[in-house]
Amino acid sequence: MSAPSRPLAGKHAIVTGASRGIGQRVAELIAQAGGDVTLVGRDTERLEANAAQLMQAHGVKTLVAATDVADPQAIEATYAKASQALGAPAILVNNAGQAISAPVHKTDLELWNRMIGVNLSGVYMFTKVALPAMTKAGWGRVVNVASTAGLRGYAYVSAYCAAKHGVIGLTRAVAQEVAIKGVTINAVCPGYVDSDMTDHTLNNIMKTTGRSREEALSSIVVHNPQKRLVSTDEVAQAVLWLCLPSQGAINGQALGINGGEV
Numbered sequence: 001m002s003a004p005s006r007p008l009a010g011k012h013a014i015v016t017g018a019s020r021g022i023g024q025r026v027a028e029l030i031a032q033a034g035g036d037v038t039l040v041g042r043d044t045e046r047l048e049a050n051a052a053q054l055m056q057a058h059g060v061k062t063l064v065a066a067t068d069v070a071d072p073q074a075i076e077a078t079y080a081k082a083s084q085a086l087g088a089p090a091i092l093v094n095n096a097g098q099a100i101s102a103p104v105h106k107t108d109l110e111l112w113n114r115m116i117g118v119n120l121s122g123v124y125m126f127t128k129v130a131l132p133a134m135t136k137a138g139w140g141r142v143v144n145v146a147s148t149a150g151l152r153g154y155a156y157v158s159a160y161c162a163a164k165h166g167v168i169g170l171t172r173a174v175a176q177e178v179a180i181k182g183v184t185i186n187a188v189c190p191g192y193v194d195s196d197m198t199d200h201t202l203n204n205i206m207k208t209t210g211r212s213r214e215e216a217l218s219s220i221v222v223h224n225p226q227k228r229l230v231s232t233d234e235v236a237q238a239v240l241w242l243c244l245p246s247q248g249a250i251n252g253q254a255l256g257i258n259g260g261e262v
């Protein structure tokens, strides 16, 4: 029997960080697979434009929810609004993230709290509010976009690294809790991706070391055995795959999308 062309038809997905980069591509792939999408982020203009494109290209329902994922109350309000508009979400992709670099002795408490808030507490809070409806329905998919920084250390990003390690710990623990309830939760761990986030990293390296863009790029792709950046599509395809009804046995995994770096 051939696979259905729209395997996520009738399912509502929340995708955080859907304004650009990996999250924008995840939202597109979910819509292409027939899923309705709530697009979460802070840049309302970009979210609205992406939502309009998804409706036009794929005929799915969308909702834009401007939300700072570091704000737990905003997450609760967004989840309630999304459920009311498009029904209880069956899929949650925790993708929003931010990486600000500094050596640990220059990482002040504000930066530390910001990195943990955006990259870890936001994932915890969205997962916490979304799981009850999934377990009640007996079906759900949570995919957390972690990082190779959740599996190994990198210099000058201790707060980000700590947060991403936390995301993987959270994923593994919750996977044990939901295992018999028809819900799976997994993480993907990209290496450096061709997105705005890496662009900021390159600009930062150029500014602090005086290197050219080409030299800065060489200094980061050296981590990836394939000696290249990962594309947003490569990450998003893995996220989509984990969301499919056919992937019910994959639970609590931290899947490397990094050319074999870890």
Ligand code: NAP
Binding pocket: 016, 017, 018, 019, 020, 021, 022, 023, 040, 041, 042, 043, 044, 067, 068, 069, 070, 095, 096, 097, 098, 099, 118, 145, 146, 147, 148, 189, 190, 191, 192, 193, 194, 195, 196, 197, 198
């Ligand atoms: P990106 O192009 O910079 O996109 C980041 C997304 O996160 C944007 O949509 C942004 O939306 C959203 N976001 C950031 N802070 C937010 C906040 N406080 N509240 C709500 N949304 C927020 O980066 P990307 O490469 O696609 O990154 C996506 C995920 O992949 C992140 O979790 C990142 O840590 C992870 N990752 C990236 C790389 C890499 O090399 N780029 C490698 C491994 C893992 P707004 O600006 O609209 O708020």
